[in-house]
Amino acid sequence: MTVKLIGFVLCITVISEISGRSLPSYIKPCKRDDPNINECLMNLLENIRPYISKGIPEMHILPLDPVLVPSVTLKQDSAGSVNFVALFTDLKGYGAKNFQMQTIKANFKNQSLEIDLNLPFFRIESRYEVNGKILILPIKGNGKFVGNVTNAEAKIKFDLIIVKKKNNKNFIEIKPKKITLELGAVKLHFSNLFNGNKQLGDQTNRFINDNWKDLMKEIRPLLEDTVVTIVMGILKPVFETFSMDDLFPV
Numbered sequence: 001m002t003v004k005l006i007g008f009v010l011c012i013t014v015i016s017e018i019s020g021r022s023l024p025s026y027i028k029p030c031k032r033d034d035p036n037i038n039e040c041l042m043n044l045l046e047n048i049r050p051y052i053s054k055g056i057p058e059m060h061i062l063p064l065d066p067v068l069v070p071s072v073t074l075k076q077d078s079a080g081s082v083n084f085v086a087l088f089t090d091l092k093g094y095g096a097k098n099f100q101m102q103t104i105k106a107n108f109k110n111q112s113l114e115i116d117l118n119l120p121f122f123r124i125e126s127r128y129e130v131n132g133k134i135l136i137l138p139i140k141g142n143g144k145f146v147g148n149v150t151n152a153e154a155k156i157k158f159d160l161i162i163v164k165k166k167n168n169k170n171f172i173e174i175k176p177k178k179i180t181l182e183l184g185a186v187k188l189h190f191s192n193l194f195n196g197n198k199q200l201g202d203q204t205n206r207f208i209n210d211n212w213k214d215l216m217k218e219i220r221p222l223l224e225d226t227v228v229t230i231v232m233g234i235l236k237p238v239f240e241t242f243s244m245d246d247l248f249p250v
Contacts, residue, residue: 023246024058026051032108032248041104053097060237067093067230074222076132082218084132088145091126095119102153108248113158113174122149128190134215137207143192151184154227162244169243174235179224186212 023029027048030040048056055063062068069091076082102116128145132138161173188208193201208215216223239247 023242024056029247029249031250033250037106038104041106042101045101060241061234065094065097067096072226076219076222081135084130084134084139086128086130088126088128091124093122093124095122111160113160116155119152122152134208135211137204139204141190141193146189148187149183153182155180156228156231172239172244174239176228176232179228181224181227183216
């Protein structure tokens with residue numbers, strides 16, 4: 001079972017020059033020893049939400065609407081009821097800018113970060129190729145894919161590793177530790193299944209949507225890994241670009 005976000009890492013800039021960087025003027029960093037740092041981070045996030053939605057180039061944060069991912073490969077290889085390989089290309093995700101951060105818990109003493117966020121609605125459009133078996137049905141085809149997800153909630157825990165880098169500055173390396181993903185409702189549609197056989201395609205799409213909860217149970221680790229990779233694609237460049245003192249001064 002693997003998740004490959006081919007090309008997505010190309011969007012993550014590896015910073016070779018870390019001196020001379022400064023945060024945008026509209027960002028007021030939270031002090032790491034602030035007893036109310038979690039509240040500060042929540043307020044900060046809401047204040048910069050309009051900028052995050054459009055992207056913040058100086059922080060290497062790409063626009064959230066749409067979220068662009070060159071390709072995603074989902075591979076479920078097991079003896080269970082789900083066994084398939086699916087390639088999704090030219091993905092466009094709509095609705096991420098409306099995320100709702102439920103909680104943020106930052107603890108620099110324990111070097112940990114926890115976030116709990118909700119996404120009321122998210123729409124994915126892409127091209128796809130799929131071959132295999134989903135539950136009891138074979139599935140094969142290529143064409144346009146559309147997926148609508150309602151009330152998605154992700155709880156993610158990170159380890160914060162403090163490392164000393166260039167110019168003797170401390171930087172934070174963020175490592176995902178655990179994720180829990182819950183989906184309120186899912187609606188999927190694969191066009192052109194079985195070489196355009198409308199009857200088989202309609203039956204397969206109907207079966208998938210009628211049994212989406214069972215399907216999600218089978219591929220949950222795949223989805224959770226994908227969510228973590230996308231979130232890391234947003235957070236990692238920020239921590240690579242700015243030092244700990246820049247982001248969380250004393």
